[in-house]
Amino acid sequence: MDSIIVRGGRRLDGTVSTSGSKNAALPILFASLLADGRHEFENVPHLKDIQSTEQLLESLGASCHRDGEKFIVDVQSGGDHVADYDMVRKMRAGILCLGPLLARYGEARVSLPGGCAIGSRPIDLHIETMRRLGADISSDGGYVIARAQRLVGGRILFEKVTVGGTENALMAASLASGTTVIENAAKEPEVVDLAHCLIGMGARIEGVGTSVITVEGVESLSPARHRIIPDRIEAGTLLLAGAITGGNVTVDKCIPEHLSSLVDKLRDAGFRIDVADDAITVKAAEGCRAVDISTAPYPGFPTDLQAQLMALMTQAKGTSVVTEGIFENRFMHVQELVRLGADITPMTQVAVVRGEHDGLSGAQVMATDLRASASLVLAGLVAEGETEVSRIYHLDRGYEHLEKKLASLGADIERRTEEQPLADEP
Numbered sequence: 001m002d003s004i005i006v007r008g009g010r011r012l013d014g015t016v017s018t019s020g021s022k023n024a025a026l027p028i029l030f031a032s033l034l035a036d037g038r039h040e041f042e043n044v045p046h047l048k049d050i051q052s053t054e055q056l057l058e059s060l061g062a063s064c065h066r067d068g069e070k071f072i073v074d075v076q077s078g079g080d081h082v083a084d085y086d087m088v089r090k091m092r093a094g095i096l097c098l099g100p101l102l103a104r105y106g107e108a109r110v111s112l113p114g115g116c117a118i119g120s121r122p123i124d125l126h127i128e129t130m131r132r133l134g135a136d137i138s139s140d141g142g143y144v145i146a147r148a149q150r151l152v153g154g155r156i157l158f159e160k161v162t163v164g165g166t167e168n169a170l171m172a173a174s175l176a177s178g179t180t181v182i183e184n185a186a187k188e189p190e191v192v193d194l195a196h197c198l199i200g201m202g203a204r205i206e207g208v209g210t211s212v213i214t215v216e217g218v219e220s221l222s223p224a225r226h227r228i229i230p231d232r233i234e235a236g237t238l239l240l241a242g243a244i245t246g247g248n249v250t251v252d253k254c255i256p257e258h259l260s261s262l263v264d265k266l267r268d269a270g271f272r273i274d275v276a277d278d279a280i281t282v283k284a285a286e287g288c289r290a291v292d293i294s295t296a297p298y299p300g301f302p303t304d305l306q307a308q309l310m311a312l313m314t315q316a317k318g319t320s321v322v323t324e325g326i327f328e329n330r331f332m333h334v335q336e337l338v339r340l341g342a343d344i345t346p347m348t349q350v351a352v353v354r355g356e357h358d359g360l361s362g363a364q365v366m367a368t369d370l371r372a373s374a375s376l377v378l379a380g381l382v383a384e385g386e387t388e389v390s391r392i393y394h395l396d397r398g399y400e401h402l403e404k405k406l407a408s409l410g411a412d413i414e415r416r417t418e419e420q421p422l423a424d425e426p
């Protein structure tokens with residue numbers, strides 16, 4: 001099992017590029033199940049979650065390979081409709097094959113994704129969506145079984161904003177007969193990117209990026225040709241890495257508009273931010289001031305940047321209140337930040353971070369989930385001495401060579417590779 005070793009104290013300086021978005025690529029790769037033929041995608045990041053998706057797609061009868069810059073998915077008719085436990089347990093996003101399989105084959109048998117370290121993550125809204133589109137749903141042996149001769153368009157009103165639920169609804173409704181209206185839809189850029197990909201395949205979708213989306217079902221779709229958007233969460237993490245070290249970092253090949261809530265918070269915290277067409281620069285001006293954040297659906301502050309922002313707040317002057325508004329248990333990084341010397345009091349969905357303390361000092365810490373891992377790496381960049389972040393397989397799910405990108409900006413960071421996987425490593 002790999003770990004990351006960081007020796008803190010270096011200011012980061014320079015330019016680094018954003019990779020393709022994990023959370024856009026995952027649903028888009030599953031959307032390829034909606035049409036036979038050769039689908040071509042660009043800007044698909046090299047990540048463990050992408051490998052897991054590849055395995056799941058292959059178990060469903062598709063074949064995947066990279067051809068230079070392109071990621072190819074070949075789908076032939078008559079594929080399988082069973083998403084096995086071993087595939088889905090590795091990655092929550094496995095549930096995103098439910099809509100495409102059901103719409104395409106009239107039947108889907110998908111393993112229930114397990115809970116994970118950020119909360120229970122139910123799939124009731126995904127299931128209710130398929131019911132609304134006319135599917136008959138049952139469960140057996142840890143699998144959800146959905147059947148429908150052909151899905152029929154209907155009204156879907158989400159009681160809470162769900163990114164994955166909206167994505168499954170979009171994919172299923174694209175091949176349903178008639179019109180589907182999705183209300184209280186997620187507006188995240190990744191949902192918009194999926195909708196653009198589906199429209200390119202021939203889907204008829206309106207209202208993309210608003211909370212009411214209308215889908216006019218079509219008989220069939222064509223293979224996709226689509227370039228995945230840049231990863232706003234990776235870009236945000238890199239900006240926060242620049243900020244926490246008091247550095248001067250430009251993150252390019254990103255879409256600044258997708259990072260507005262972070263940019264606003266960094267400005268409030270006293271950083272100088274320059275925004276160009278496809279790049280953002282963060283510069284330390286004065287010391288970092290404490291800011292409060294509350295995570296919310298887009299365009300609110302993303303839950304996927306909460307842990308990294310909290311690492312920055314350990315360096316701020318004053319007290320910051322961090323409220324997690326999306327997941328009920330996304331403070332697993334707190335106890336590890338405290339091991340590094342942070343002064344944080346976690347309460348239910350709220351954490352109070354007191355930034356004026358003696359500074360962080362290196363320690364052995366354990367990553368508990370993807371963004372928690374990133375926050376520990378960021379904290380390690382300013383901790384005195386050496387920090388070892390173990391269980392780095394969480395990080396590899398969603399960051400492409402994070403340690404190399406940070407090293408290119410001047411961080412003293414390396415990956416330590418060890419032979420034996422831990423028993424709970426996926």
Ligand SMILES: CC(=O)N[C@H]1[C@@H](OP(=O)(O)OP(=O)(O)OC[C@H]2O[C@@H](n3ccc(=O)[nH]c3=O)[C@H](O)[C@@H]2O)O[C@H](CO)[C@@H](O)[C@@H]1O
Binds near residue numbers: 327
């Ligand atoms: C692969 C991917 O894109 N993952 C992202 C996606 O996850 P994901 O799509 O799983 O997250 P959702 O937007 O669905 O979750 C939002 C809230 O709705 C709840 N909920 C969701 C579905 C459901 O059937 N029932 C239910 O109660 C969740 O527990 C959570 O409290 O959006 C999250 C919120 O921006 C991000 O943190 C994840 O990085």
Ligand SMILES: C=C(OP(=O)(O)O)C(=O)O
Binds near residue numbers: 092304
């Ligand atoms: C929680 C995340 O991903 P997933 O939904 O795939 O677990 C994330 O990207 O931060």
